[in-house]
Structures are given as C-alpha cells and as structure tokens.
Amino acid sequence: MIITPEIIGYVAATLTTASFLPQAILTIKTKDTESLSLSMYSLFTAGVFFWLLYGVYISDKAIIFANSITLVLAASILFFKIYNVLFKNG
Amino acid sequence: MIITPEIIGYVAATLTTASFLPQAILTIKTKDTESLSLSMYSLFTAGVFFWLLYGVYISDKAIIFANSITLVLAASILFFKIYNVLFKNG
Structure with missing residues (x-):
C-alpha cells in the first residue's frame, strides 16, 4: 500500500x-x-470557516471535507451557546 | 489590499x-x-500530528505553522493527562 x-x-x-x-x-x-x-467557540467556528474557505481556494479535498463537517458541528454548539446566553443566562 | x-x-x-x-x-x-x-485529547493530538505531516507533504506553510503550535499545546495537555491518570488517578 x-x-x-x-x-x-x-x-x-x-x-x-x-x-x-x-x-x-x-x-x-x-x-x-x-x-x-x-469566546473559544466563536474563535474556533470562525477559524474553521476560514480553513474551509482556504481549502476551497487551494482546491484541497481533505481540508474541505474535514472543515465542512466540523463547521456544522461547531456552528451548532455556538448557536446553542448564543441562544442560552441571550434567553437563559448561560 | x-x-x-x-x-x-x-x-x-x-x-x-x-x-x-x-x-x-x-x-x-x-x-x-x-x-x-x-480519548478526546489522544485523537486530537494524533490528528494534529497528521495535519502537520500533511502540511509538510504538500509544502503548505499555513498548515505547518498552525499545526506545529497546536501540536506542542495539545501534546502538553495530553502529557499532563496521562501523567495524572498514571500517578494521580485522574
């Protein structure tokens, strides 16, 4: 192999x-x-978004693949966090 | 710009x-x-190591830069975790 x-x-x-x-x-x-x-999840989600953008720019499938999945997961966590901060005090 | x-x-x-x-x-x-x-830090540290290796293979400076720093940080955390598990029960 x-x-x-x-x-x-x-x-x-x-x-x-x-x-x-x-x-x-x-x-x-x-x-x-x-x-x-x-703050950690905000930075991380933004970072993963830029990695995805970078993968698209340099046409790298592994980077696009990894960061698409991670972006959905990280953005979901961030969404719940922001929702809880706004409406449930944490 | x-x-x-x-x-x-x-x-x-x-x-x-x-x-x-x-x-x-x-x-x-x-x-x-x-x-x-x-288990999370073991997977993560191994993953960052492979991203670094990947960066070297495709000669990508941004990937090498990011993953060199993160590898040192992740490996340090993993080292303390393994040490504590072995000698301090957690």
Missing part, C-alpha cells in the same frame, strides 16, 4: 473531526452549554 | 490556534486535567 499525501490528509481529518464529535453530540442532545466558553 | 489564499490560511491558523490557547494555558499552569477527556 502506498501512503499518499491524500491518505494522510484524510487520516488527519478523521482524527480531528472524531475528537470533536463527543462534545458536539453531548451539546446537541442536552442543549446544555453552561460550561462552554463563548 | 489583495486577499491571497495564503492570508486566508494564516487567518484560519491564528483563529483556531487562538481558540485552543486558553485551555492549554490553564492546563499547563494548573496541571489539573480531571475534567479533560483522555
């Missing part, structure tokens, strides 16, 4: 996305965001 | 690395890792 850069990119994408999944699932399920940091 | 893909890459790198900094600083300062997930 030849290990191409593409395979390494997808291994990287799978690992970092998988590491983020448990938090995303927990937050989407419980909608509890009290112990999450608004 | 012309926005090049390189600038977008560095904006992305700065944002995602910055979002990770407060947790890294807190953990390195306090060495308290009780509320951190070993």
